[in-house]
Amino acid sequence: MSTTDLGMPAVRGGARDGSRDTGLPTHSVAGQGNLRGTTSFPRAAHEKLADTQLRRNLGKATGIIRGKRAGVVAELDDWEELRLAGSALKADVMARLPELLEQLEENVTARGGHVHWARDAAEANAVVAELVRATGSDEVVKVKSMATQETGLNEALAEQGITAWETDLAELIVQLGHDAPSHILVPAIHRNRSEIREIFLREMPGVDPALSDDPRELAMAARAHLRRKFLTAKVAVSGANFAVADTGTLCVVESEGNGRMCLTLPGTLITLMGVEKLVPTFSDLEVFLQLLPRSSTGERMNPYTSTWTGVTPGDGPQEFHLVLLDNGRSAVLADEDGRAALHCIRCSACLNVCPVYERVGGHAYGSVYPGPIGAVLSPMLTGISGPDDPNASLPYASSLCGACFDACPVRIDIPNLLVQQRAASVESHPRPTAQDLALRAAALVMSSPGRFAAAEKGLALGRLLAGREGRISSLPWPLSHWTDSRDVPAPPAETARQWWARTGGHDEQDGERS
Amino acid sequence: MKIAVMATCLGDAMFPQAVKATVRLLHRLGHEVVFPEGQTCCGQMHVNTGYLREAVPLVRHHVEVFEPVADGGWDAVVAPSGSCTGCVRHQHAVVARRAGDEVLAERAEAVAARTYELSELLVDVLGVTDVGAHYPHRVTYHPTCHSLRMLRVADKPLRLLRAVRGLELVELPDAEVCCGFGGTFAVKNGETSTAMLADKMRNVLGTRAEVCTAGDSSCLMHIGGGLGRLRTGVRTVHLAEILASTEAGRTPAAAGTPGGVRDEPVEAQR
Amino acid sequence: MSGAREEVLARLRAARDAGAPRGGVPPVPRGYHRSGSLAPGSAQVLDLLVERVEDYRARVLRAGSDDEVAGAVARCLDEAGSRRVVVPADLAPGWRPRTGEREVVEEHPGSPLAVAELDDLDAVVTGSTVAIALTGTIVLAGGGPGQGRRALTLVPDHHVCVVRAADVVETVPEALARLDPSVPLTFVSGPSATSDIELDRVEGVHGPRRLDVVVLR
Numbered sequence A: 001m002s003t004t005d006l007g008m009p010a011v012r013g014g015a016r017d018g019s020r021d022t023g024l025p026t027h028s029v030a031g032q033g034n035l036r037g038t039t040s041f042p043r044a045a046h047e048k049l050a051d052t053q054l055r056r057n058l059g060k061a062t063g064i065i066r067g068k069r070a071g072v073v074a075e076l077d078d079w080e081e082l083r084l085a086g087s088a089l090k091a092d093v094m095a096r097l098p099e100l101l102e103q104l105e106e107n108v109t110a111r112g113g114h115v116h117w118a119r120d121a122a123e124a125n126a127v128v129a130e131l132v133r134a135t136g137s138d139e140v141v142k143v144k145s146m147a148t149q150e151t152g153l154n155e156a157l158a159e160q161g162i163t164a165w166e167t168d169l170a171e172l173i174v175q176l177g178h179d180a181p182s183h184i185l186v187p188a189i190h191r192n193r194s195e196i197r198e199i200f201l202r203e204m205p206g207v208d209p210a211l212s213d214d215p216r217e218l219a220m221a222a223r224a225h226l227r228r229k230f231l232t233a234k235v236a237v238s239g240a241n242f243a244v245a246d247t248g249t250l251c252v253v254e255s256e257g258n259g260r261m262c263l264t265l266p267g268t269l270i271t272l273m274g275v276e277k278l279v280p281t282f283s284d285l286e287v288f289l290q291l292l293p294r295s296s297t298g299e300r301m302n303p304y305t306s307t308w309t310g311v312t313p314g315d316g317p318q319e320f321h322l323v324l325l326d327n328g329r330s331a332v333l334a335d336e337d338g339r340a341a342l343h344c345i346r347c348s349a350c351l352n353v354c355p356v357y358e359r360v361g362g363h364a365y366g367s368v369y370p371g372p373i374g375a376v377l378s379p380m381l382t383g384i385s386g387p388d389d390p391n392a393s394l395p396y397a398s399s400l401c402g403a404c405f406d407a408c409p410v411r412i413d414i415p416n417l418l419v420q421q422r423a424a425s426v427e428s429h430p431r432p433t434a435q436d437l438a439l440r441a442a443a444l445v446m447s448s449p450g451r452f453a454a455a456e457k458g459l460a461l462g463r464l465l466a467g468r469e470g471r472i473s474s475l476p477w478p479l480s481h482w483t484d485s486r487d488v489p490a491p492p493a494e495t496a497r498q499w500w501a502r503t504g505g506h507d508e509q510d511g512e513r514s
Numbered sequence B: 001m002k003i004a005v006m007a008t009c010l011g012d013a014m015f016p017q018a019v020k021a022t023v024r025l026l027h028r029l030g031h032e033v034v035f036p037e038g039q040t041c042c043g044q045m046h047v048n049t050g051y052l053r054e055a056v057p058l059v060r061h062h063v064e065v066f067e068p069v070a071d072g073g074w075d076a077v078v079a080p081s082g083s084c085t086g087c088v089r090h091q092h093a094v095v096a097r098r099a100g101d102e103v104l105a106e107r108a109e110a111v112a113a114r115t116y117e118l119s120e121l122l123v124d125v126l127g128v129t130d131v132g133a134h135y136p137h138r139v140t141y142h143p144t145c146h147s148l149r150m151l152r153v154a155d156k157p158l159r160l161l162r163a164v165r166g167l168e169l170v171e172l173p174d175a176e177v178c179c180g181f182g183g184t185f186a187v188k189n190g191e192t193s194t195a196m197l198a199d200k201m202r203n204v205l206g207t208r209a210e211v212c213t214a215g216d217s218s219c220l221m222h223i224g225g226g227l228g229r230l231r232t233g234v235r236t237v238h239l240a241e242i243l244a245s246t247e248a249g250r251t252p253a254a255a256g257t258p259g260g261v262r263d264e265p266v267e268a269q270r
Numbered sequence C: 001m002s003g004a005r006e007e008v009l010a011r012l013r014a015a016r017d018a019g020a021p022r023g024g025v026p027p028v029p030r031g032y033h034r035s036g037s038l039a040p041g042s043a044q045v046l047d048l049l050v051e052r053v054e055d056y057r058a059r060v061l062r063a064g065s066d067d068e069v070a071g072a073v074a075r076c077l078d079e080a081g082s083r084r085v086v087v088p089a090d091l092a093p094g095w096r097p098r099t100g101e102r103e104v105v106e107e108h109p110g111s112p113l114a115v116a117e118l119d120d121l122d123a124v125v126t127g128s129t130v131a132i133a134l135t136g137t138i139v140l141a142g143g144g145p146g147q148g149r150r151a152l153t154l155v156p157d158h159h160v161c162v163v164r165a166a167d168v169v170e171t172v173p174e175a176l177a178r179l180d181p182s183v184p185l186t187f188v189s190g191p192s193a194t195s196d197i198e199l200d201r202v203e204g205v206h207g208p209r210r211l212d213v214v215v216l217r
C-alpha cells in the first residue's frame, strides 16, 4: 500500500465514486448513519454552555461516576498490569484482524450461527432489515448498542415498517423523548429525574399519572412498560461488547436484565458488531471483564454479563445472526498510530473525566461517539473533507489535559491521537486558511533567532495598548476570543533575552524593573 | 553544574520574571547558568494545533541550539514550563519521525533526555527540596496538566513549596482538573475554555489564597487573566519566582503578575 | 453477501499491512494476578464473597449441610412471599424447598415451560457453577447441574441461588478457567440494577428484582 509524504497510508473516501469495492481501506460513507453533526464544535458548544439544566445534570452525573470509578480502581493493586495487558491484547487483535474475524466466523457458523458482513452503515441496516422481514415480524426489541446507533438502524427499520423498541432504560428515555444519545454508556445522561418523569408521563402509554420522579419508581415504570414486549417479542437486535475469535463466543455486558431478556427470550437474535470488537481467546476475557465494569459504571462487576456461542438447542434463540461492520474501521486500521482508537471498549471513562465533555455534553460533538474518544474516532471513521467539515473541529475540542489517557482502561493515548487528527484536519485544507497563514508565518519567525528578536520588539506596541493599567482587555479577532473573558498583561519593558544581553544574568536585583 | 536555561518563547517575550527567577535561583544554589542566545520556541503551539510539518524547522532549530547538552557541553537544560518540557520530551522526536527524519529524531531524543522542568531539575537532578526561599504569603498551587500527566512531576512542586519559609500552603480543591488553557484551545474554543476557567477561579478564590502558583506561565496567564478581569486581587506567580524569593531579596509582593496586570510602571518603557 | 465479505476482508488485509506498527506487536504482558491469594473454598474466600454479594444488596445466608440449604431456601421464599416456585428437574433433592404451603414446579429439559407460565411463577431456585469472591459474582452455566436454561433464572422475579464452597474462587481469571465457553453463561452480580438516572444506582429493573444467595460450606 502506498504511503504519502505525510506518513499517512492511502485511504479511500467513503464510496464517493459510487463503487464500494476497491479492496482499499475506506472511510464511512458521507450521509449515512450518525457519525457527523451539522455544526462545528465551537458553535454547538456555544449553545450548550448556556443550558443551565444541562450543565447541572452533567456536572452531577459525571461527578458521581468519577468518584465511583476512582474507588473501585484503587481497590485493585494490579490495575496498571491489567491496563497493559488490555492494551497489548487489542494491539495483537489489530495486527491479526482479518485472520481472527475469519476464525470467529468459522466458529460461529460451526455452532449454528450465521455470519454476515457489511461494508457500510446502509448495508448493515439493509442486512438487518432483511433478516427481520424474513421472520415475518414487524417489531424488534433492542439491547443498547453503539453500533446500531452509529448506523442509524432504528430509522432504517422504521422506513421498512419495522418498529424497534429500545429496552435499555437510558435508550428508552432517549427514544421516548425523540432525542439523541449524548453518552456512550448512559445515553440520557443529559436528562435529570424530573425531565425523565415528564417524558414518561407524556410518551409512555398507560403510565400511572401519579408517577413521581423517584428513580426507583421511574425504573419500575420502564419495567412495566417493557415487560409485555420482552415476553412476546420474536426478534431481538443487540450489539456486542466482545467476540471471542477462538470459540465464536459473543459477550454482552449490562445492568438491567433487558439484555438477558433480549438475548434469551426471542426466537431470533441479530447481533451487529464493529469488526474491532474481537478478543483472541476466551481466557482473554479475564482482562476485559475486570477493566470494563470498573471503568464504566464504577462497579466491581456489572449486574449481568451474558455469553453465548452460536445456537444452544433448548436454550435461547434458535436462530442467530452476526453482522460484522466495517463502516470506516478499515480506514482507521490503516493508520499506524490511529488504529489505537479501535482498541476502545466503549467504557466511557474518558467522557466522564473530560472537563470539556462535562461542560458541553455529548450532543455538541454531533456524532454518536462524543467526548475524547469521539473527538478522534468520529473524524477517523469519516475522514475529514475540508475546513468546513464539522468533524474537522472535533480534534480541537480538547485542552489536551490528558485526563482521558489516565482513565482509559486500554491506555489509548487520546491526546496524541487528538494531535494527529488536528494534523489531518490541517492537511485537509485545499488552500491555506487564515490560521494556516498565521501559523506558517509564526513558524518562519520562530525558527530564526534574528527574526524572533525583531518580532519581540513589536511587543512594545502592546505596552501602548495596555496603557496605564498594565493590562490589555480587548484585542482584535481572533484574539478577541481570549480577551472576551481574560485580560492580557502588558508586555514587559525588557524581554528575558534583552535582559541577559544587558546583564549576563547577574544584576537580578536591579534588573527587575525597567 | 552548568545549566542552560530554556526560556520558552512565552517566558522570553511575556514573562521574563520567571526566567530571571530561574537564573537567580540556580545562581543562589551555586550553579553556572547559560542562556543560549539562539533559542526561540520549542514549537509546542504548532504541534498541538496540528501543524506538525511546520513544526519541523522549529524542532530542528531547538535541537541545534540545545545540542551542547547532549555532547557534554552543559549538564542539563531547564525550562520554567511543564508543557514546553513535555513538548521537547514527548513530541519532538515524534514530529521528526513523522517527517521521516530519523537522524533529527535521535538528536532530539538526546537533547530531551537532559531537559528538565524546574521542579524536576531541583528535586531529581540537584537533589534539593529546601532552596532557602522565603515568601510570607498564603499560596495555593495549581498542578498544570502537562507537568502532572505528561511529565508526572507528582508532588515535587509541593515539596518545594512546603520548604519555603513563611509560606502558608493551602490545598486547591479539584486541583487536578484542567484550568481550560490548552494553548490555542483557549482561543479556538474560547467559551468552553472560559467555562473551565470559571470553575478553576471558583476553587482558587475559595481557598482565600493571595497567590495562585504553578509551573507554567501559560496557564498562569490564563488563570491570572481571568482573576484580573474580575478584579479579584489574587495574584498569579510562577513557582520559580516564589522559590527565588528570599528575606534579603526583593519584596515578595512585587513578584508576579497581579491577575493579568503587568506590575511595573508603563513609564519605565524606554 | 459474499461480495461484502470479500471486500471487507480485502480492505482489512490492506489496512492491517498499511498500519502495521514499525516495531512489530509486543507479546501480551500478563503481570496481573491470574490467581488469588485465597484458596478456593476457604473460609476467607467465602467471607469475601459474602461481603461482596451483600454489597450489591443481595441477601446471603450460610448453610452447613444440604438440610440447612433447604431450610435457608425456605426462609428466603417465605420472607419474599414467593409461593409458586420453579426448579430445574436436576436440582439436588436436598436443596428443594419443601412443598406444603408452596407449589413447586419442575422444569425438564425436554418440556420447557412457556414464557407466560414462567412469568406466573414467583421464584426460581437453582445451583451455580462458579462464584467470584472479589467481585461478588455468581456464574450460571446454561444446562449446568441444577441451573436449567437461561430463561428459568430470568423471568421469575425472585432468584434463590445456591453456591457450593468448592465452587468459590477469588479472582475473575480463576473463574474463567473453570468455565466452558460453549454453553451459554450468565454472570450475576446482585439483583438487576440501573444507573441510568443521574448515575444513581437503583436495584431492580427487568431481571429478578430480588437475589438471595445460599452459601453451602
Ligand code: SF4
Pocket: A295, A343, A344, A345, A346, A347, A348, A349, A350, A351, A373, A404, A407, A408, A409, A410, A411, A412
Ligand atoms: S477510549 Fe478508553 S476510556 Fe474512552 S471509552 Fe474507549 S476504552 Fe473507555
